[in-house]
Amino acid sequence: MLYQWLLSFADESVFFNVFRYISFRTFIAFLSSFLLCWMYGPTFIRRLVRKQVGQVVRDDGPQSHIKKTGTPTMGGGLIVISMLIPCILWANWQVPLVWACIVITLSFAAIGYIDDYLKIFRKNTKGLSGKLRLLLEFVVSMSVISILIHYYDFPTHLHFPFFKDLQFDLGWLYVPFAAFVIVGCANAVNLTDGLDGLAIVPIIIATATLAIISYLTGHYQFSEYLQIPFVSGAGELAPVAATVMAAGLGFLWYNTYPAQVFMGDVGSLGLGGFLGTMAVLSKNEILLALLGGIFVVEALSVIAQVASFKLTGKRVFRMAPIHHHFELKGVDEPKVIVRFWIIAILLAIISLSTLKLR
Secondary structure (H helix, E strand, O other): OOHHHHHHOOOHHHHHHHHHHHHHHHHHHHHHHHHHHHHOOOHHHHHHHOOOOEEOOOOOOHHHHHHOOOOOOOOOOHHHHHHHHHHHHHHHOOOOHHEEEEEHHHHHHHHHHHHHHHOOOOOOOOOOOEEEEEEHHHHHHHHHHHHHHHHHOOOEEOOOOOOOOOOOOOOOHHHHHHHHHHHHHHHHHHHHOOOOOOOOHHHHHHHHHHHHHHHHHHHHHHHHHHHOOOOOOHHHHHHHHHHHHHHHHHHHHHOOOOOOOOOOHHHHHHHHHHHHHHHHHHOOHHHHHHHOOHHHHHHHEEEEEEHHHHHHOOOOOOOHHHHHHHHHHOOOHHHHHHHHHHHHHHHHHHHHHHOOOO
16 A cells, blocks of 8 residues: 555656566565564564463473473464565555455464464363364355455466366356365465474465466466466565565574474464465466475375374374474484475475476
């Protein structure tokens, strides 16, 4: 909104024309978000400490995690604040895709906040009921996608990476499919958030990748040249993505090993919902499975563990999600974290290569 006011001075000074460019607003949004998160971080953490918002560690987990008991959690609120304010200032709110992305992100963060609140303040170890949480997530996702399709002609085609002509029009079946992508991504990210900095860096990497793809998808000439689907307004998601990347970096300053704060469900569900929404709005629903391979493997490890134990009484891994399995095998936590980061970077590079390999 601020940029639109500044742009009104363009007739008086050529300088203000820079606010027309998505690239410039992406840069300024990134810088604003990082500084806000980095500078406000210590104050936010102190408030969490005063309110005794501490992490509860599982008794059956790695013994090295016992010392993390009491570490402030719900730090995802810092990320959401640091993302939202720059978005209000620098994003183009006249574009429906921007509204859709922000609404889903904030809604999922709110669901995560309720879950954290019940666990910490109400001493309900299970938090929000799993079925109720999924129901709320699906209702929000399906409602937003339905509005985009009905009122703004959002395309319902499903595109496949590596194949330029392979696509299917799902029609209104696209609504539950898109919701499944968003909800699945949110909960996969939630499962990944178990070690210091483990989840936030793959989130930053995936967001940066989707920011590039969204910019290209929203540019008719670039999308035509690369033979990727053109989505009107998708380029305006780049400044929004920049705020998430920057807020994530600012949060990592305090979340890196040994962590001063954890993001909690308010952060993991909100950011996971954001990633899923970015993939849907940029028409990269299938590519997300590759780009977010870390999250996919983490989720599948939990599914495999539960299914195996219920069917055979035996466990596939020493502990799920899989990052705990490596810890229990004797791999140091920092080494597990950094190796997962490396894999996330490799997956991002492969994902970007699909733009031309069609």
